[in-house]
Amino acid sequence: MTEPRATPAEVLRSILFYALFYGGSVVLALIVTMRLLLPGRGFIRTVHSWTRWHRWCVNHVLGIAVRIEGAVPSGPVLVALKHESYFEALDLPVLLDYPAVFAKRELLDVPGWGRAGREYGLIGVERDQGAKALRAMIAAARQRTAEGRVLAIFPEGTRVAHGTRPPLQAGFAGIYKLLALPVVPAAVNSGATYKRRWKTPGTITYRFGETIQPGLPREEIEARVHAAINALNPPAAV
Template identity: 35%
Template sequence: MLFVRSLLFSILFYGNLTLWLLACLPLLAVPPRYLFPVARGWARSNLWLLRTVVGMRVEWRGLGNIPKGGLLVAAKHQSAWETFALMTVFERPIFVLKQELIRLPLFGWFLQRIGMIPVDRSAGASALAGMARMAREKVQEGHQVIIFPEGTRRAPGAPPDYKTGVAFLYDSLKTPCLPVALNSGLFWPRQSFLRQPGTVVVSILPPLPAGIPRRQVIAELERRIETETNRLLEGARPPDGDARRKA
C-alpha cells in the first residue's frame, strides 16, 4: 500500500505541477509580486496531495519568531519537501538555488521571473559575490532570502556540513538570520521513491541578530539548527508557549 500511495502521489504531483505551469503561463507577463500568491497556492496544493494521498501532515512551530520585512533564512535541508513547503509561511520568499534549475523549460522560466537567486557552484568566489549582490537587492525590497547552509540534502542524522556561503551572505546583508530546523527527511527521504505517512515538524527558531562576526555565525547556526533538528528527530516537543499550526 505504501508503494501504491507513493506512486499515485508522484503521478499527481508532476501532473499538478504541469497544470499549474500551463495555466499560469500568461502570468509571466505580470510584475513578479503577483506570482508569490500563485507560488503559495501551488505549494499548498502539494501539501494537500501529501495529506490526502500519503497521510503526510505538517506542524509548524515558532511562527511568531518570523520578523516582518526582509531577512535571511537559513533552513535545514533533508528533502525536496522544504523547497516548496517553506513558501507557505513566508510572505515573499526568494530561494538561493543551483543554476541548473533556472534552465528547466517552463519551471525555470517562473523561477527566473519571480527572482530566485541562481548560483553556479563551479564559479567559486565570483558566484558568492553575485549571490550577495542579488540577495541585497531582494532584502531591500522586503523579501525573505532562503538559503540551505549545507548546500544539498543531508540524510536525517548525517553529520552536518555547513558551507561558508551562508556566513558570506549573512555578513553581506547586515540583516537578522532566521534558523529553521525540520525532520522532513524521515517522511520524504532523499534518493527514495517512497513517501511516508506521519507529521513533518518544522521549528522556526528565534533569529540571530545582525552583526555577529562571520567566523562565529556558522558555528552558531549549526549549533542551533542541529540541536533542534536532533530534538525533532527524537520526537521531542517544544515548550508550551511556542506558536504551532497544523496543516
Template identity: 35%
Template sequence: MIVLRSLLFAIVLAIVTPPYAIFGMLTFPLPPHMRHRIITSWAPLVMWFVRHLLGIRYRVLGSDNIPSGPAVILSKHQSAWETMALQVIFPPLCFVLKRELLKVPFFGWGLAQIPGIAIDRAAGKDALTQVVEQGRARLAEGFWVVVFPEGTRVAPGTTRRYKPGGAWLAQKAGVPVVPVAHNAGEFWRRNAFLKYPGEITVSIGPALGPEGLDANEVNARAQLWIEAEMHRLFPHHYAAGAKRGDQPDSGVVAAERRGSGES
C-alpha cells in the same frame, strides 16, 4: 498502501505542475510580488495532497520567532518537502538555487518567473558574489531568502559543513538570520519514490541579528542552534553515532567554545 499513495501523488504532480508552469510563464509582464503570489499558489495546493494523500502532516515550533521584516532563513535540507512547506510557513520567499534547475521542463520554466537567486555553482567564489548581489535585491523587494547552508540534501542524523554564504548575505543586507531545523527526511527521503506517513516537526529558532558579528560567527551560531535542536528533537537519529563514539561537527564544537568563553 504506501506504494499506491506514492504512485498517486506522482500522478497528481504530473497533472498539476505543467499547467502551473505554463501559466507561470505567461505572468512575466506582471510585477514581481504578483508573479510570486500566482505561481507559488502551487505550493499550498501540493501540500494539501501531501497531507491527505501521503498522510504527511507537520507541526511548527517557535513561530513567534519569525521577525516582522525580511530575513535570511538558514534551514536544514533533507528532502523536497521543505522547499514546498517553507513557502507555506513563512512570508513570501525565494530560494538560492542552481541555475541548471531553470532548464528543467515545466518545473524550471515556471520557477524562472518567480523572483529568486539562480547561481552558477561552478563559478567558485564568484557564486558567493551572485548570492549577495541577487539576494540583496530580493530582500530590498520584500522577499525572504532561503539558503540551505549545507549545500545539498543530507540524510537524517548527518551533517555537512555549513557554508557561510547565507550569513554573508544577511550581514551585507543588514537583516537577521533565522535558523530552521526539521526531520522531513524521516518520511520523505532524498530522491526516494516512496513517501511515508507521519508528522514532521519544523522548529524555528530565535533570529540572529547581524550587529556586532561577522558572517562566520553568525553562521557558526546558526549551525550550533540547528544541530543542537536536531539532537534535542530527534535523538533517535543520533543514537547510533553516539554508540560509535562519533564526535560533533568541528564547527559546532568551535561555536560552543566561543559561547562558553573557551579559547
C-alpha cells in the same frame, strides 16, 4: 542506507500522491507559462497555488501532518533551513510569505523553469563564484529585502540524509556578513517521512530557532546555525 520495507498502504498512498501532484503540476505548469506572458501578479498567484496543492497532497494523500514550532519570521531576515528532501524546497512559499530563495545557478539555466524561477525572484548561487558573480548575487538579495521579502537559504548547500550533520558551505558566512541581516535558523525533519520513494505517514516539523543578530564572527555564526538547524536530528549513534 536501505529503506525499510513499505507497507501496501504506503505504496498505494505514494502512487496516488505521484499521480495527483505531478498530474496537477502539468496543468499548473501550462498556466504558469501562459501567465509569464501577461502583466500583473497572476504568475505569482499560480506558483503559490501550485505549492499549496503540494501541501494539500502531502497532508491528505500521504497522511503527513505539518507542525510549526516557534515564530514564523517575516520581513527582511535571512532564514537558514536544514535541507533533507524536496518537501521544504516546494513548501517554502506556503511556510513563508513570498520568500526569495537562494538556489543553485544551474537551476536557473533550465529552459522554461529557469525563466519562471527568475521571475519569481530566486537568487542564483554559483559554487565557485568570482567577485563579479558574488556582487550580482548580493545586489539581487538586497533588492529582494528592499521589497520587504524574506530571504531563505539552505546553508548545507544540498539535500542531506536525515540524522546527518554535514558542515555548512563556506559561502554561508560570507553571505551573512555581506547582507548584514538577522538570521533565523530553522530545523526540519522531512527526510524521515518524505524523502523515501514510498513515503510514510507521520509529522514533518519545522522548528524556528532564536533570531541571530548580524555582525558575529564566522566561527560563531556557523556554530550557532549548525546547532539550530540540526535540533530535530536524532542523536548520533555511539
